[in-house]
Amino acid sequence: MPQKILIIGNSDGIGAAITRALVAQGDLVVGISRSPSPLGPNGPRHVVQNVAAADYPEIMRRIIVEEGPFDTCIYCAAIGSELKLPDLSQEAHVIEVNFTAMVHTLATLTPGWLEQGRGHFIGLSSLADDFYNADAPSYTASKAGFSNYLISMALKLKTQGVQVTNIRFGFVDTKLPKASWKPLMMTPDQAANHVIRCLQSKPMQLSVPKLAGLVIHSIRWMQSLRVWTS
Numbered sequence: 001m002p003q004k005i006l007i008i009g010n011s012d013g014i015g016a017a018i019t020r021a022l023v024a025q026g027d028l029v030v031g032i033s034r035s036p037s038p039l040g041p042n043g044p045r046h047v048v049q050n051v052a053a054a055d056y057p058e059i060m061r062r063i064i065v066e067e068g069p070f071d072t073c074i075y076c077a078a079i080g081s082e083l084k085l086p087d088l089s090q091e092a093h094v095i096e097v098n099f100t101a102m103v104h105t106l107a108t109l110t111p112g113w114l115e116q117g118r119g120h121f122i123g124l125s126s127l128a129d130d131f132y133n134a135d136a137p138s139y140t141a142s143k144a145g146f147s148n149y150l151i152s153m154a155l156k157l158k159t160q161g162v163q164v165t166n167i168r169f170g171f172v173d174t175k176l177p178k179a180s181w182k183p184l185m186m187t188p189d190q191a192a193n194h195v196i197r198c199l200q201s202k203p204m205q206l207s208v209p210k211l212a213g214l215v216i217h218s219i220r221w222m223q224s225l226r227v228w229t230s
């Protein structure tokens with residue numbers, strides 16, 4: 001039975017890989033991003049929209065009326081910004097795209113899902129949610145908020161039949177990660193396969209690769225020690 005899936009941030013990277021895989025298996029996809037669809041004009045419906053724009057929640061509501069109800073929404077939109085002092089002009093924008101717009105997205109979908117007693121929201125977070133990063137504080141803070149919010153919402157909505165999945169990836173080979181060393185890096189197709197498996201298993205959280213999660217968690221402990229003793 002084909003599913004109807006809304007993918008936010010699917011013109012490139014992991015979102016584009018998920019879109020290609022879901023369309024190939026016969027699911028009905030609607031995408032949103034600032035650039036056109038990765039599958040061109042003959043692909044599934046694609047709405048060109050900035051998720052940080054003031055009219056985004058209204059555009060979302062319109063899409064749900066026209067195309068919904070959606071079985072699942074996958075939130076992939078994100079930007080990164082290296083902090084180069086004294087310019088802090090992009091910091092709030094990163095939080096808006098990566099975190100606030102995700103909260104608007106879930107808030108727009110949830111009332112309909114509660115009425116139906118079913119629905120599934122998948123958010124792409126990062127293993128960086130467990131890390132202090134002086135070079136990209138807005139990105140890591142946005143992902144810390146993202147993961148914390150989605151797990152809290154998973155606990156809140158679970159009893160109402162609505163599932164929420166927080167996926168924490170390590171490095172994936174897209175234009176987003178800027179680090180010079182990217183250990184255990186996955187391809188976008190490998191990352192997409194993890195997301196697609198979650199459509200069935202609907203876990204509250206998935207962290208991949210596990211080893212990278214462990215290493216980052218250990219670094220975070222050393223960072224915390226430095227903060228406590230400073």
Ligand SMILES: NC(=O)c1ccc[n+]([C@@H]2O[C@H](COP(=O)([O-])OP(=O)(O)OC[C@H]3O[C@@H](n4cnc5c(N)ncnc54)[C@H](OP(=O)(O)O)[C@@H]3O)[C@@H](O)[C@H]2O)c1
Pocket residue numbers: 008009010011012013014015016032033034035036049050051052075076077078079097124125126127168169170171172173174175176177
């Ligand atoms: N790549 C990694 O190493 C990695 C690791 C951990 C987690 N993740 C997470 O995985 C998700 C996907 O990342 P990715 O690597 O695939 O990044 P990507 O290749 O840069 O793709 C990001 C997507 O988000 C869209 N987007 C960005 N700003 C937007 C806006 N204001 N409005 C609407 N769409 C917007 C982009 O489309 P437009 O530019 O056309 O708008 C693009 O389709 C992100 O949440 C990221 O944090 C990635």
